Amino acid sequence: MADIRIDYYPTHEHEGIKFRRGHTLPFGATMVPNGVNFSVYSSAAISCTLVLFERGEAQPYAEIPFPDEFRIGDVYCMTVFDLDFERLEYGYRMDGPFKPEEGHRFDKNVILSDPYAKVLGGRDTWRAQPNWDDVYPYRSRLAFEDFDWENDHPLETPIEDLSIYEMHVRGFTSHPSSETKNAGTFAGIRSKIPYLKSLGINCIELMPIYEFDEWENSRTNPKTGELLVNYWGYSTVNFFSPKAGYAATGKFGMQVDELKTLIKELHKNGIEVFLDVVFNHTAEGDHRGHTISFRGIDNKTYYMLTPEGYYFNFSGTGNTLNCNHPVVRNMVLDCLRYWASDYHIDGFRFDLAAILGRAQDGSPLSNPPLLESLAYDPILAKCKLIAEAWDAGGLYQVGSFPAYGRWAEWNGKYRDTVRRFLKGDTGLVGEMAQRLQGSPDLYPSRGPTASINFVACHDGFTLHDMFAYNEKHNEANGEDNNDGANDNNSWNSGWEGETDDQAINFLRHKQIKNALTILMVSQGIPMILMGDEMGHTQLGNNNTYCQDVEWNWLNWSLVNKNADLFHYAQQILRFRRAHPVLRSPTHFRHYDYVGSGLPDISFHGTLAWRPDWSAESRTLAFMLCGSHAKGGTIRDETIYVALNMYWEPLHFELPTLEPGLKWHVFANTDMANSEDIHQIGEEPLLENQAGFFVGGRSVIILVAK
Amino acid sequence: MDFTITSEVVDKVAKLKLTGELDSLSARVFQKEIEKVALESPTELVLDLENLSFMSSAGLRVLIFSKQKMGVGLTIYIVKPQEIIVDTLEKTGLQHSVNIVDQYPV
Numbered sequence: 169m170a171d172i173r174i175d176y177y178p179t180h181e182h183e184g185i186k187f188r189r190g191h192t193l194p195f196g197a198t199m200v201p202n203g204v205n206f207s208v209y210s211s212a213a214i215s216c217t218l219v220l221f222e223r224g225e226a227q228p229y230a231e232i233p234f235p236d237e238f239r240i241g242d243v244y245c246m247t248v249f250d251l252d253f254e255r256l257e258y259g260y261r262m263d264g265p266f267k268p269e270e271g272h273r274f275d276k277n278v279i280l281s282d283p284y285a286k287v288l289g290g291r292d293t294w295r296a297q298p299n300w301d302d303v304y305p306y307r308s309r310l311a312f313e314d315f316d317w318e319n320d321h322p323l324e325t326p327i328e329d330l331s332i333y334e335m336h337v338r339g340f341t342s343h344p345s346s347e348t349k350n351a352g353t354f355a356g357i358r359s360k361i362p363y364l365k366s367l368g369i370n371c372i373e374l375m376p377i378y379e380f381d382e383w384e385n386s387r388t389n390p391k392t393g394e395l396l397v398n399y400w401g402y403s404t405v406n407f408f409s410p411k412a413g414y415a416a417t418g419k420f421g422m423q424v425d426e427l428k429t430l431i432k433e434l435h436k437n438g439i440e441v442f443l444d445v446v447f448n449h450t451a452e453g454d455h456r457g458h459t460i461s462f463r464g465i466d467n468k469t470y471y472m473l474t475p476e477g478y479y480f481n482f483s484g485t486g487n488t489l490n491c492n493h494p495v496v497r498n499m500v501l502d503c504l505r506y507w508a509s510d511y512h513i514d515g516f517r518f519d520l521a522a523i524l525g526r527a528q529d530g531s532p533l534s535n536p537p538l539l540e541s542l543a544y545d546p547i548l549a550k551c552k553l554i555a556e557a558w559d560a561g562g563l564y565q566v567g568s569f570p571a572y573g574r575w576a577e578w579n580g581k582y583r584d585t586v587r588r589f590l591k592g593d594t595g596l597v598g599e600m601a602q603r604l605q606g607s608p609d610l611y612p613s614r615g616p617t618a619s620i621n622f623v624a625c626h627d628g629f630t631l632h633d634m635f636a637y638n639e640k641h642n643e644a645n646g647e648d649n650n651d652g653a654n655d656n657n658s659w660n661s662g663w664e665g666e667t668d669d670q671a672i673n674f675l676r677h678k679q680i681k682n683a684l685t686i687l688m689v690s691q692g693i694p695m696i697l698m699g700d701e702m703g704h705t706q707l708g709n710n711n712t713y714c715q716d717v718e719w720n721w722l723n724w725s726l727v728n729k730n731a732d733l734f735h736y737a738q739q740i741l742r743f744r745r746a747h748p749v750l751r752s753p754t755h756f757r758h759y760d761y762v763g764s765g766l767p768d769i770s771f772h773g774t775l776a777w778r779p780d781w782s783a784e785s786r787t788l789a790f791m792l793c794g795s796h797a798k799g800g801t802i803r804d805e806t807i808y809v810a811l812n813m814y815w816e817p818l819h820f821e822l823p824t825l826e827p828g829l830k831w832h833v834f835a836n837t838d839m840a841n842s843e844d845i846h847q848i849g850e851e852p853l854l855e856n857q858a859g860f861f862v863g864g865r866s867v868i869i870l871v872a873k
Numbered sequence: 874m875d876f877t878i879t880s881e882v883v884d885k886v887a888k889l890k891l892t893g894e895l896d897s898l899s900a901r902v903f904q905k906e907i908e909k910v911a912l913e914s915p916t917e918l919v920l921d922l923e924n925l926s927f928m929s930s931a932g933l934r935v936l937i938f939s940k941q942k943m944g945v946g947l948t949i950y951i952v953k954p955q956e957i958i959v960d961t962l963e964k965t966g967l968q969h970s971v972n973i974v975d976q977y978p979v
Contacts, residue, residue, distance in 0.1 A: 223897075254897040254931040314937045316970060355964040415964075420930045422965050429966030 176201050178249050182232045185220075189238050190245035195502070196284030196408070197258060197310055203249040204310065206258070208282060209242055209495065210466045212272055213264040216244040219279050221257040221307065223289070228279075228304075231261070254421075257289055257307040258282070262465055268455065268477040271468030279304040281406060281461040283470075283499060286311035286506075287424060288379045288406045294338065294352065294413035295382055295397065295716070306381070306405055306460055309421065313510070315428045322514045323440050324550050325370065327576065327617050328751045330440065331688075331741055332695035333369040334625055337377060337414045338399070340698060343721035350416035352721075354423075354430040361437050367701055367734075368741030372434065373442040373517055375626055376401035377427070379409040382716070384451055389646040396646060396714040400626065402519060403451040403485065405460060407503045431512055440514035442552065443507065447491060447500050448523040448559065449483035457486060469495050472530055480530050482523050484560030491524045497538045500524075505547040515552030517578070522559040525570055532563055536570055543572035554578065554620055567610035571618065576693065579607060579619045586623050586686055587634065587657035589786075590679060592813050592865070597785045600811070601771060604790060606691030608755045615754050619692035623683045624700055627653075629710045631700040634658040635679040636665060641708030644715060652711030665708060674840075677703070678865060681736050681837040681844065682811075685867045688744040689809050691752050701737035702726040732841040739845040743834060743869070746848045749797040749804040756796075764795035765826060766806065776823045786813040791823055794872070806872040812862040821859050822870070831857055831870045838863025878906050887915035888977075892924040900931035907935060911942045918943070919977045923953035933967055940970060952977050 178186035190205045191198075198205045206218055216239075220230040234244040259281060264274030281288065285308035291298065298305065341348040341356035348356040357372075364372065380401040387396050401411065415423035431441050450470075452463045455478055462470035472480040472488040479487040490496050507513045518524060525536035542553060557569040557577045566580050582603045589596045602609045606616020624631045629640075638660045642652045661675045680703060687694045698704070699722045706712050712720045727734050744750050756769040771779035772789035780787055789810035797804035808831065810820045817838075822831060832851035837844055846852065851871055854860065862868050876899035880889045887910040895903060910918070918939055922928075940947060949971040954962070962968040972979075 252897070254900065254929075254934070312934060312937075314934070314941070315966075316937070316940075318969075349960075350964060417930075417961060417964050420961065422930045422933070422961070425933075425965035425967070429964070432966065 176203065176247065180235065183230055185230050185232060185248060186250065187232065187246050187248040190247040192240050192243045192245050194284075196282060196286065197308065199253060199310060200247060203247050204251050204253070204256070205245065205247045207243060207245040208260055208284075208465065210244070210262055210264070211242045211469050211495070212466060213262040213274060215263045217261040217276075218246060218248070219259045219261060219304070220248075220251070221259075221304065223255045223257055226303070253310050253312070257304075257309055259304050259308055260465065271473050271477050273459070273463050273467045275459060275464055278459050278464050280459070280464045281306045282308040283406070283461050283465065284408055284502070285309065285406055286408050287421065288409040288412065289421070291379070291381055291383075292412045292418045292421070298383060306379075311424050315425060317428070317432060317512065320432045320435050320512060322508070322512050322550060323435055323438065324514075325440055326753065327552050327693055328753045329745075330371045330693050331369045331744060332371045332373050332442065332620070332693060333364065333367070333698060334373045334375070334695055335698035336375045336400070336626065337411070338716065339721045341722075343718060343723050345724040346722065347724070353414055353416040354426045355416045358430045358433050361433060361439070364439060365437055366738065368738055368745065369696070370438055370745075371440040371442060371514070373444060373695065375444050376404070376446055376519075377411050377414055377443060378404045378446065379406045379411050381405055381451060382413065387646065389644065391646070392644065394644070394717060397716050398714065399716040399720070400713040402446050402713070403449070404446050405451045407447070407499070408506055428511060435512065441512075442515040442517055442554070443513055444517045444519060445504070446519040447489055448520040449485050449487050449489055453486035454479045454481065469493055472526070472528060482526065482530060482559050482561030482563075483520055488523060488526075488530070490528055491538050492527055492533065492536055494537075497541060500538060501541055501545060504542065504551075505545065508548055508551050513551070515554065517554040517556065519556055520559040521555035521569065522557055522563040522565050523561070525565070526563070530561070534570075539570050539575070540572055543574040552576065567607075571614055573614070576618050576620055578625070579610070579621055579692065581610065582607060582619060582621045582690070582692070583623055583625075584657060586683065589811075589813055590683055590686075591657065591659035592786060592815065594786060595783050597779070597788050598781050600788055601779075601790070604686070604690050605756055605769065606752070612755075616691040617693065617753055620695055621687055621690050621692040622695040622697070623687055624697045625695065626697060627711070629656055629658055629708075630697060630704050630706055631680050631683055632676065632703045632705045633708055633710070634683075635661050635676040636705065637708040638664060639708070640710040642711055644709060645711060652709075656710060666705075675865065677730070677733055678837050680733055682865065682867045684737055684740050685835060685837060685869065686811065688740045689750055689807070689869065691750070691756075694744070696737075698722060699726070702734045703730040732844065736845050739847070740835065742848055747797075747804050747807060748802045749792045749794050749807060752798060754799055760793070762795050762800040764793055766791070766793040766795070768793050768796035770823070772810075772820070772823060774818050774820050776821045787811065787818060789820055808870040808872070810860065810862050810868050812864065812866055815864040817861050817863045819859050820862050822857065825857075825872050829872045830854070832873055833868065834871050835869040836863075836866065837868070838866035876902065878902060880906050880910055882910050882913045882915055885913075885915050886917045886919060887913070888919045888921065890921040894927040895925060895932035896927065896929045897931035900929060900935055903932060903935045904938060907939050907942060915943065916946060917948050917950065919950045919952060921952045922955070922958060925958065926955060928958050928961060933961065933965060936967060936971065948972065950974050950977050950979070
């Protein structure tokens, strides 16, 4: 054919397969005219063999040793001709020393996955029983790049305008009540886009969707006989491949198309897509774990090792990826660039990101090259980068994570402060004032957009359980309730667990509404956990990583059962989007810089203009001046919020408005259904403009118009 | 079931009738047939799938290939596909690139 370049003609042959010297870059397997270019790096292997399988066959049909002259530096590269792109599965054997004390664990008997594989076979259908005797369980495959994105590109919504919804692909639509055709898959999420829009969020953050193995550490709960699996997926097998078992078409190998279709459709509906990415460790575990890829390809490069050759365990899961090794750093960069450009991903949340700032010996770096590279990367320039700014090795960097003007953080201090304030702890009013403003104490120069605010996330109690349980109840995990966090800052509202007591249930709903309200009126970026808008419970389990069971899936009948919660969540999300004064990209200045007669933010207490900062106080009110919205660039209504976490009602004197404006009631969580929150624009006039009796453990929002 | 394919091109309309199971091996036959009819630069591609019981990812790829080969001006009609094939087209987003119809002419 005329369009085949002459340099793609084969020069070598092995067992009837034709090949030639390949290109060193890009790493991985790349389709080229008439063939596939393979390129793989290993700093310490002495030889490498390419292993080729027909899809699903037990034994390889060919093994081609890389001729010595095909190695350039530490990179083995070869172009092989006449391969069937659809049916090919490939892997590598690496020969080299097995000397753990020197960091090497080569084993040429193991067929290794390509760290740069774009599709991985072997776990094609969720929880389908694997072939445990497979000589090559996680099989590298090729991905096609022919997806038609039409005019789609990442949305680039200003980060302060986002409301994030953290979700689990499987948990979202697996429950029978979801009535989804493709339960628990990317296609299932697509069918629920109308729901996400009606809720009012504009960004979803998917818990790990890189290929992982749900069978990793699977076991049976001795008490219940239930199978426990790796449900959350915080254990990466391959960084470039989407989880096949999360695609209804995974068994056809079409997971790439299905995921891209979902992202395209979400973008059409104005919803951004963030990925929760796990670069701190891999599924290979410690020295007792399986060799899947990295360990056998170049153990010393990919992992942080102790001087004795064991694995540092800053992740709490056995090993630690050696992120600040220049080669590993490039892999992380290549990976994120791939997801940003090929999947149009809008942002990334980095699991245990403090690890990414550790040196190869584990010590924290003041100027970590990986974090700097990500912050300044041209392809990631418009992506949101969010750090979980701590790790399991005790490094806690909330407020001090190396940000380079780019990185935002999961604000763990926001979560802890708001939870304690909600349950009535004292001594928190001053700190609450900081959290409501986007934590200027933590991010003085970075602005409120550095703060991802949340009260509940996948890790810990759901919002409902935070007000229904004092203690965790993780017995179902089969670890004698020893797993999961103990510092939940929760309060059961008077009874441990579910109850028919109407007063307790009213209080629980009120507390959920209080939490959602505080979240939505705080500067920074709010994130809510899937199901919290409808009172989802995990029965007091605060660590459901292994629970692929009905009670852990989102029960959609709660939308009706807890209709008041769902309605409240919808309205409070709309309120945030309708009021730019709640979404400032910069910190408040605490004075009037536009001549409106009011400072941008002012604090109040039961007396107007006199907040009670005392140690015993449980009240705080604040007023946001609408003329100062987004730094005075947009006019909005002035908003007043009063938080009363004392158990009795208290009278709050209201700040006097300029002539012509009156206070209207948007929300009052102490009221019963339908009176608790109003339509935007239809807020009823407040009768007594001078003051408001705010119920015990209640929040009100007033708007001036 | 064995895969068979027939084709004809009349007045810039290419009609292909596919029968049996379109797996990754038979997808090559399908692709060859597409390449053959492409030589006559059709503006419409009509695929009769009434008797096609399975379409693999490789078969779906050939649909994408058809557009690439004959240009975005090509209109693709898929006539009477079975439910399982429609389902796969929907899940992978390919239903936006084709017209699923009960008969041709529409």
